[in-house]
Amino acid sequence: MRYLIVLIPALLLPFVLTDFWLAQVLTRSLILGIIALSLSFLATYLGVVSFAQASLAGVAGYAIAYFGPNTVGIGVPLPFIVKLPLALLLAMIAGALIGFVARRSRGIYAIMITLAIGVAFFYFTRQNYVLFNGFTGFSGVLPPALGDRSWGDPRPLYYLSLGVAIICVAMVQGFVRSPLGLAVQAVRDAPGRLLALGIPTTFPIIAAFAFSGLIAGSGGILNAWFQERVSSFSVGFGPIIDILIISVIGGLRHPTGAFVGAIVYVILDIFAIDLIDRDRFNLLIGIVLLAIVVAAPNGLQQLAIDWVGALRKRAAKTPAN
Amino acid sequence: MKNLKIAVSALALSAAAVPASADDIKIGVISILEGAFAALGQDGIRGVEMAIADAGGSVAGKDVELIVVSSDASPDSAVAAARRLIEQDGVQVIVGPLSGSEGLALRDLSRSYPEVTIINGSSGAQDTTLRDPSENFYRFGGDGAQWMAGVGTYAHDTLGYEKVAIVAEDYSFPYTQVLGFMSEFCAAGGTVPEKFWTPIGNADYSSVVYSIPQDVDAIFVALGGSDAVSFLTQYQQAGFNTPIIGGSITIDQTVLSSDASFRDMLLGAPAGTPTVSDFDSPEWTAFSAAYAEAYPDGLGAPSIFAHHYYMGGHAAMLALEEVGGDLSDGGAAFRAVLDDLEFVQPTGGIMRLDENRNGIVDNFVIEVFEREDGSLGTRAIEVVKDVNQTLGQDLETFLAAGPVSRDNPSCP
């Protein structure tokens, strides 16, 4: 029920906002939020911080470009109904492979392994011309037509992204209440104990990474349609760090935190240059992000929840007049 | 004034679009102001500012406001920057971007905004204007191939090189530079038996160093900044001293001033560039002096980026003046003026466009020399006038050769 407080304005926003705010701020935030959600999911429920989520998004983005219309003359065009599940499946397989490689690693070691995978994938896309078209990547990656318009137009793409975001949040919430999701959380808390119950730990880890690949892949496809391109730049250090920042400032307590983090990050990214001297604007972004992490160690969303809680308490104490 | 700007920006943060003043003309600028290119991107901004200042800061009685947005060398960031300028700030004229992939991305984007005119900054990818050009994307400058004009001929005819190996970074700009070099060098009868493509930011060149054939007369090195330093150091330390030919961004000040052991190898090395720091012509001297006066903290001389962003900004100002600052027709009249615009470049030649809206430029062959104080510098040894995008070839033939890649062109 309380979701309606967010959902109804989200549905009405396209009627009051300019295309710029709709596309460049909200849609971009939703897409980055979906990819960051895949990281928050792993961090919260498996207890593993993965730096390879931008790569998983990239796998699906590249797949949708390779199997669809593009302007670089590479790839095998497939019908939409085939290429969409195929792209998501490839992202899940990539996720499962990363999970398999990182299955015995926790903490800093998992970070190092996934970072290595992310960076290796980045360099691979730069060097490989047959599948990834090297440095330049794919352009002209258009979403399917919507009647005589396109899914890529600001309003349709916004609603599409919103819908995918809601589905992804619901999927995460459903998954963590499933037997497999419970096993994933059990691996996080006490892997040895899970083994003593006769439940293997490798399978839940791989499944969690595959599931995160599905979410990151959904975001990656939307991102390719939003940018109308995908290239080595989409999976480089920049996106890897962006996703991490968004997850951290949004907070890991609840899946929707990733979206709070994303919108703050996007607004900062777009407008910081207006607020301060243009050779120093990244400093401002850095300071604000640092301040958020210090002031809200559990993320902005948790901070807001704490504030609302405190206000309610105070209201309850104040006698009604 | 600054406070007002902050207040206005804060308003933009909290709610809607910045209210546009009807009397101002807004020009958006996209440059790279973060990461490794930040210093160069900043120099590009100086170039546009000089162009505005040349016109007294206004056209047809209207103030010109520059809105600067940063990209990060990625096509996605350039597109986001352009969309922000167009949709949020309402600009109809954009000068930028800086790098090749960004240029291609903005060329694609420009089709979605026919009322907006994008004037390239310094990006040098060939296909931005050569193949599938866009009606409202202009480049008052050359591409990476044009920037090598004269070098291939000089290497073959004057220096007598017959066989040259190539070491270059593995992306579109070096491909284009290699094309510019090879189209002349191969036509003059030279051969390129082998090319080595290395990733950007590579640190270990040992496998390349020992694979370069021993019988080549020279190596054409199209690597940027620290990559060039790494390669040259490792090549020299391996005991080789084959002469070097440089690309447009290979032999820059960082390479020249590093007191590495490869300096002897560099003496007399030729390279191609549209911008020479110490070039003795009245126009360039005046341009350099204006730059030094306006930016005492700037670089020692205007860089290729200040030079090219200046030309973009200058073209915009000239055309705006011509149409009285009126872009209300979606910029149609403005672009009609740009199409036929001619002006004197800072290097002295006449800038004009071909039918694809790409500049016909003057290019320099430069060489490394030792100054009296022992430091290394570059000096112009030849100016090639009127270099067009097809390097003097017939357009059909040129296009038929196909887009540049690792394997194209080839003359083993």
Place this chain on the structure above:
Amino acid sequence: MPVSPVPKTTANALETQGIGKRFGGFWAVKDVTFSVRPGERRAILGPNGAGKTSLFNILTGDYAASSGSIRLFGEDVTKSSVPKRIKNGLRRTYQHAYLFDGLSVHDTLFLAVAGLRGGWRQILPVRKSDPRRIEAERLAEVCGIPEFLDRMVSDLSHGQRRQLEIGIALAEDPKVLLLDEPAAGLSPAERPQLSNLLLSLPTDVTVILIEHDMDIAFRTSESVTVLFNGQLMAEGTPDEVMANKDVHEIYVGGTHSE
């Protein structure tokens, strides 16, 4: 719920023949031979470092035995994996409560009941009416913490965690239960409650119990095995063992630590 066939054999529930575990040159457990009847309640006593928990680890398969053999209902499981022994009905609890702090009591017991069987449906959220959830509720009742079903494990008291450990071990038809000091760290008030829980365990379940608390051990067990320095020192009814001079010397009179 999958039911493993009840062994139709008159064999002992658990039987070891000369098992031992060596770490380098040190035998943590050495040449231990003992057997437990189906349904028997057996306490294992011994001072700290006597090798009691190591013995458990060998029995469960967490440690590979360095010597000897283990039979579970007549079947040789010496070389079997941990999951295989679990499948055969062997369960254990841990000396230090080792639980899923981020799950609720209900989810923890559910996981113990359900495992990960049932194919692709394991990715779907569990329905409220799921029989495995009902079974988890029953287990919470058996182990005495039904009112804490929805509580996070991290919020349980030490005693409640102990009870939950036993609840987990009871999931899915256990046949042999190895309880490693279930009363460790409990307050005097909590101890009787635990004794009652142990007494109320289904009588067809064989229970082997490591316990320092003599009251609990003697109250709940019909036979006692005493380990000392990794070796079997005495075996018999509580009275017999208490009468054993050596046991009295090393355990009750001497180094008994509380």
